[in-house]
Amino acid sequence: MDIVFIEGLCVDATIGVFDWERKIKQRLSFDLEMAWDIRPAANTDDLQHALDYKAVSDRIVEHVSTTQYELIESLAEELSDLLLKEFKISWLRMKLSKPGAVRAAKNVGLLIERGQRGDR
Numbered sequence: 001m002d003i004v005f006i007e008g009l010c011v012d013a014t015i016g017v018f019d020w021e022r023k024i025k026q027r028l029s030f031d032l033e034m035a036w037d038i039r040p041a042a043n044t045d046d047l048q049h050a051l052d053y054k055a056v057s058d059r060i061v062e063h064v065s066t067t068q069y070e071l072i073e074s075l076a077e078e079l080s081d082l083l084l085k086e087f088k089i090s091w092l093r094m095k096l097s098k099p100g101a102v103r104a105a106k107n108v109g110l111l112i113e114r115g116q117r118g119d120r
C-alpha cells in the first residue's frame, strides 16, 4: 500500500488539563501517514482519485481550531476517527506533538495507528 503523508502541520489549540491552559492557545503539530493506493490518481492524473493532502490538512485545522479537549489523547482519537470516515482512509498513523508542554523536553506527544493497513 502506498502512503500519502503530511508533516509538521501546526495548529493553535485550546487544550490541556490545567485551568491556565483553557485560557491560552498552544501550538500542536501533526505528522500523518495515510494508506492510499496512488495508482488510480497516477493513471488518470486526476485529483478526484487522489487522497487530497490539502483537504485533509484543512479538515485537521478546522477541527482542532474549533474544538476543546483536556487530553491530547481525546483529540487524537476523535480526529483519527473522523479522518478515516470522511476521507475513506483504511489506515493511518498520526503523531501528535505538543512541543511546549514540558519545559525540559524538546517534544512530547502521541503516536497512534488506526484502521487496517492492508497489503504491505
Ligand SMILES: Nc1nc2c(c(=O)[nH]1)N=C([C@H](O)[C@@H](O)CO)CN2
Pocket (backbone or CB within 6 Å): 015, 016, 017, 018, 021, 070, 071, 072, 073, 098, 101, 102
Ligand atoms: N498523556 C498525557 N499526559 C499529559 C497531558 C495529555 O494530554 N496527555 N496533558 C498534560 C497537560 O495538559 C500538560 O500538557 C501541561 O503541561 C500533562 N500530561
